[in-house]
Amino acid sequence: MDQGLIPFYKIIADYIKISFVPLAIIFSTIFLLLLFLIGALGTYAERKISADIQKRLGPNRVGPFGLFQFIADALKMILKQNLMPKGVNSFLFFIAPLFAFLTITFSILVLPFSDTIFLIDFSMSAYFLVAISSLMGIGIFLGGYASGSTWGLLGGVRGACQMISYEVPLVISLFSITILSGETSLQGINHAQSGMPFYWFIFHNPFSFISFFIFFICIMAETNRAPFDLPESESELVSGFHTEYSGMKYAFFAISEFSQVFVVSLVASVLFLGGYNLPLNFFDGVLKNILQLITLFLKTGTLYFFIIVFRWTLPRLKADQLITLSWKYLTPIAIFCLVGSTCWMVFFNGKSLWEVCLFF
Amino acid sequence: MSKMSFFLFLYLPCFAFLFYIGIHFLVKKVSPKNKPGQYQDKVYECGLVPEKNQQKVLSIRFFVVAIIFLIFDIETTLMIPVFKEFKNFNTQGEGFFILIIMLSFLFVLFEGLLFCWKKGDLKWIKD
Numbered sequence: 001m002d003q004g005l006i007p008f009y010k011i012i013a014d015y016i017k018i019s020f021v022p023l024a025i026i027f028s029t030i031f032l033l034l035l036f037l038i039g040a041l042g043t044y045a046e047r048k049i050s051a052d053i054q055k056r057l058g059p060n061r062v063g064p065f066g067l068f069q070f071i072a073d074a075l076k077m078i079l080k081q082n083l084m085p086k087g088v089n090s091f092l093f094f095i096a097p098l099f100a101f102l103t104i105t106f107s108i109l110v111l112p113f114s115d116t117i118f119l120i121d122f123s124m125s126a127y128f129l130v131a132i133s134s135l136m137g138i139g140i141f142l143g144g145y146a147s148g149s150t151w152g153l154l155g156g157v158r159g160a161c162q163m164i165s166y167e168v169p170l171v172i173s174l175f176s177i178t179i180l181s182g183e184t185s186l187q188g189i190n191h192a193q194s195g196m197p198f199y200w201f202i203f204h205n206p207f208s209f210i211s212f213f214i215f216f217i218c219i220m221a222e223t224n225r226a227p228f229d230l231p232e233s234e235s236e237l238v239s240g241f242h243t244e245y246s247g248m249k250y251a252f253f254a255i256s257e258f259s260q261v262f263v264v265s266l267v268a269s270v271l272f273l274g275g276y277n278l279p280l281n282f283f284d285g286v287l288k289n290i291l292q293l294i295t296l297f298l299k300t301g302t303l304y305f306f307i308i309v310f311r312w313t314l315p316r317l318k319a320d321q322l323i324t325l326s327w328k329y330l331t332p333i334a335i336f337c338l339v340g341s342t343c344w345m346v347f348f349n350g351k352s353l354w355e356v357c358l359f360f
Numbered sequence: 361m362s363k364m365s366f367f368l369f370l371y372l373p374c375f376a377f378l379f380y381i382g383i384h385f386l387v388k389k390v391s392p393k394n395k396p397g398q399y400q401d402k403v404y405e406c407g408l409v410p411e412k413n414q415q416k417v418l419s420i421r422f423f424v425v426a427i428i429f430l431i432f433d434i435e436t437t438l439m440i441p442v443f444k445e446f447k448n449f450n451t452q453g454e455g456f457f458i459l460i461i462m463l464s465f466l467f468v469l470f471e472g473l474l475f476c477w478k479k480g481d482l483k484w485i486k487d
Contacts, residue, residue: 006364028368082391085403098380105376120365149403161422164429169437175443239422243404248387320484327482335470346455
C-alpha cells in the first residue's frame with residue numbers, strides 16, 4: 001500500500017533513475033532535522049516572548065532580531081568542556097539524553113502535516129504517540145538517577161511521577177475523541193473532521209469542549225512546562241534532573257523538550273482543532289498541501305504561543321497540589337466527559353451540536 | 361503497516377542513535393581538555409562537599425502513585441478496542457448496549473480511584 005510521500009519518492013526516483021529507498025531515508029532524516037530546527041527556533045520564541053512579558057530586550061545581537069541566537073548557543077554547547085562528575089553512573093548518564101531524543105524521533109514518524117506530507121501512518125498511531133511520549137519520562141528519571149546527587153534524584157523521581165500521573169487524564173480525553181471519530185490513527189481522526197470550526201471536535205459537544213482543556217493541561221504537564229515544571233524547578237531543586245548535565249548532553253535534553261512541546265501542540269490541534277483540513281476545497285495538488293501545512297502550523301503556533309505565555313505568567317504548583325490536580329480533579333472530570341460524549345453519541349445518533357441545533 | 365513504513369520505523373531510531381554518538385565524538389574532539397578543577401568533578405551540593413552517593417534515597421509515595429497508574433494504564437489499554445468499535449455499533453443502533461457495558465467497566469475503574477482516595481494514597485502529607 002502506497003501512502004504519504006511514497007508516490008512522491010517514486011516520481012523523483014523514476015526521473016533520476018534510482019531506487020526510491022535512499023530518497024525515503026534522506027527525506028525522513030530531513031524531517032527529523034527540521035523538527036530539531038523547530039525546537040531550536042522554539043527556544044528563540046520562548047526567550048523573545050518572555051523578554052516582552054518582562055519588559056526586556058531579549059536576544060538581539062546575532063543576526064536580524066537575534067534570530068540566529070540558537071546557532072550561537074549550539075556552537076557554545078559544542079565547545080563546552082566535556083564534564084562527567086565522579087560518582088555518576090557513567091553508562092546511564094550517557095544514555096539518558098538519548099531516550100529524550102528518541103522520543104521526538106519516534107514522534108516525527110507518525111506526525112501528519114498534510115494529505116501527503118507524512119512519513120508513516122498506521123491504525124494505532126495516536127495511541128503510539130502517547131505511548132512514545134513516556135520515553136521522555138524514562139530519560140528524565142534515568143538522568144536524575146544516574147547523576148547521583150540529591151537534586152538530580154529528586155527532580156528525576158518527581159518527573160517520572162508527574163508524567164505517569166498526567167498520562168491517565170490525557171489518555172481518557174483521547175478516548176472521547178476515539179468515541180467521536182471511531183478512529184485511532186491521526187490521519188483518520190483528522191479526516192473525521194472538516195475545515196470549518198463547527199465541524200471541529202472541540203465544538204462537537206459540550207463534553208469534548210471540556211476534554212480539550214483537560215488535554216491541554218495534560219500536555220503542558222507531560223512536557224514539563226510551567227506551571228508544571230517541577231522536575232527542573234530552579235528555586236527549590238537547583239536545576240532538577242539536569243543539574244549535573246552540561247554541554248551537548250544538556251542540549252539534547254533541552255532541544256527534545258522544546259521539540260516535544262511543538263509535537264504535542266501539533267497533536268492537540270490535529271485531535272481537537274480540525275487538523276490540517278481546509279475550510280474550502282478549491283485547490284488541488286501541491287498548492288493544497290502547502291495551504292494545509294500553513295493551516296496546521298497556524299493552529300500549532302497559536303497553542304505553542306499560549307504554552308509559552310502560561311509559562312511566564314503562572315506560578316508553579318507544589319508537589320502535593322500536582323498530584324491532587326491530576327488524580328482528584330482531572331481524572332474524574334475526564335471520565336465524566338468520556339461518559340458524557342458517549343451518551344451524546346447514543347442519544348443524538350452521532351450528530352454534532354451544530355447539526356442538532358440546525359435540525360431542531 | 362507497509363514494508364516501507366516498517367523499514368523507516370527501524371531506520372530513524374538507528375539514525376538518532378548514531379547521530380547522538382557522532383555528536384559526542386565531535387564534542388570530544390573539539391572541547392577543551394583542561395584538567396577539571398578542585399570541585400568541578402564533584403556532584404553539585406549547596407555549599408558542601410557531598411560525601412555519599414544519593415542514589416539509594418527514595419520516597420515510598422512515588423511508588424504508590426506508580427502502582428495506581430499501572431492499574432489505570434492496564435484498564436485503559438483493555439478499553440481501547442471498545443472505543444474504537446463504538447461508532448460502528450452506534451450506527452447499527454446498538455450504541456446503548458455498548459454504553460451500559462462501558463459504564464460498568466468505567467464504574468469499576470472509578471471505584472478503584474475512590475478506594476485509593478479514601479485510603480489516603482493520593483494525600484501527599486499525612487496527618
